[in-house]
Amino acid sequence: MAAAAGEVRLIGSSSSRFVLRPRVALNLKGVEYEFLQEKFGEKSELLLRSNPVYKKIPVLLHHDKPVCESMIIVEYVDGTWANSAQAILPADPYERALHRFWAVYIDDKWFPSMFGIAKAETEEAKAESAEQAWAGLKLLEEAFVKLSKGKDFFGGDTIGYVDIALGSHLGWAKVTEQMTGLKLLDEEKTPLLAVWAERFCAHEAVKEVMPETAKLMEYAKMRLGK
Amino acid sequence: MAAAAGEVRLIGSSSSRFVLRPRVALNLKGVEYEFLQEKFGEKSELLLRSNPVYKKIPVLLHHDKPVCESMIIVEYVDGTWANSAQAILPADPYERALHRFWAVYIDDKWFPSMFGIAKAETEEAKAESAEQAWAGLKLLEEAFVKLSKGKDFFGGDTIGYVDIALGSHLGWAKVTEQMTGLKLLDEEKTPLLAVWAERFCAHEAVKEVMPETAKLMEYAKMRLGK
Structure with missing residues (x-):
């Protein structure tokens, strides 16, 4: 299931174990997304605005609405692209x-x-x-x-x-x-x-x-x- | 919605903030349950057997199957007695x-x-x-x-x-x-x-x-x- 360009964006770093989680979830669901790489030792304005409580990656932006915390994002991806044959959490x-x-x-x-x-x-x-x-x-x-x-x-x-x-x-x-x-x-x-x-x-x-x-x-x- | 006697049991202590969580969730759903009070400074055989990883209260026993960790129990209660008018987590x-x-x-x-x-x-x-x-x-x-x-x-x-x-x-x-x-x-x-x-x-x-x-x-x- 493809998403329109800009619809799904992920603020992260390719070295982060926690950022890997939403990436795998989005791949499993076949959702296209834009990856916004944070620079080492800096925090972008977008990150600070999107996760003011923790100021931490990863942050998923879906239609510009932020979702924070890696496993919460995984579950959000699972619930949002729920029609996919690939369920991440079991139903029971x-x-x-x-x-x-x-x-x-x-x-x-x-x-x-x-x-x-x-x-x-x-x-x-x-x-x-x-x-x-x-x-x-x-x-x-x-x-x-x-x-x-x-x-x-x-x-x-x-x-x-x-x-x-x-x-x-x-x-x-x-x-x-x-x-x-x-x-x-x-x-x-x-x-x-x-x-x-x-x-x-x-x-x-x-x-x-x-x-x-x-x-x-x-x-x-x-x-x-x- | 009532549960048959013995079907739902909760191992806990009335002074614990974490035990309060499943109690409130069960009350919201109108589920009857048996409360198994742990003694201060002791851990019952049933607790040790039901939560071998953490050996901690609360543990919910539903048809003898244990569910551990307070907010996981709350969500389990929400998902199990889902027909109730009272939803604990929003659907969106x-x-x-x-x-x-x-x-x-x-x-x-x-x-x-x-x-x-x-x-x-x-x-x-x-x-x-x-x-x-x-x-x-x-x-x-x-x-x-x-x-x-x-x-x-x-x-x-x-x-x-x-x-x-x-x-x-x-x-x-x-x-x-x-x-x-x-x-x-x-x-x-x-x-x-x-x-x-x-x-x-x-x-x-x-x-x-x-x-x-x-x-x-x-x-x-x-x-x-x-």
Whole structure:
């Protein structure tokens, strides 16, 4: 389903895991959009005006009306282009609640532990964060079994809400692996998630918007330098 | 709409702001439920089994299937008893996104500042948290104008998603006011919210489940003692 030029715009940055979420959602729905790249270290007038509370990307502009917060945008895209064969959230209220639960878990619990690995100042702190991140992935592997029901994605036959929530972290997870030498998505520890991660990154809706690890490494060095 | 005995159960505590949310939602929908009060300082076997990830209240059990996290439960209740005249979330995707945005703001930004007042160890820290809490309420007053469209509640004619998110904090806000002498919901600073708060507490779906300030004070003292 195509949108008229200018009708759908996304303020973001191609290196941001949170911006990746609405991009994947829009791709899944086949919605054309204009991508407005924010400059590193600056905030555009449009961003400040569109998200005055947080002043953060991503912001979706639909007919100039702003929608903020990555997973809220994903859900907005799902509800707005609802006729599409591709539903991001399941229709059943109980299934929806489970998907929401795990998406919140990923952002509130799992992401801080993964982020902690990169931020750790001692080997001890790094090891502790890594243990937490692996424990979280183990829980997510169990959730995968439950939600996917033997299919390819958390969302079943194709990418859904939890796939987007977790998959958006994969680019930076690879950077963390390269920088620390730790293997986060380990085929032995979480075999299903390891295969799922490859499948997610290779998906039509993802592969062109998933940032390359080398570019993220450059970006990470630039940020560390700043 | 009544539910058969045992069909709907809620694990919680009558002093918890987060447990209040599903209670108000169930009342709005006219759903009968059994309230399973957790003992102070203990966690029941049923709670540990129903919410193994967080081990936290509230947990809704519907035909023994658990739903966790207060606002996820509210949405589950809204989706499950959807035929009711009383919708908690608006149907329009853009309105839904706005309601979600402010509910997340309340929990992620506003609540920590209010909690910071009670926890502050110096007068300076207390004043700083109070300024943040007032600034947040000013934003919420503006959101109220936008969402309520001149009606009584964030949800319009009756209690909706943001009303539940913010209203559940009112009991503890009163305790904070009594303990610190600060006026949080100030008629001069945020006149619309001050009136809204009284209206919320007096609502049929709220008044019997809103904990009394005196009881919360007792509970706060017990916790401080522990």
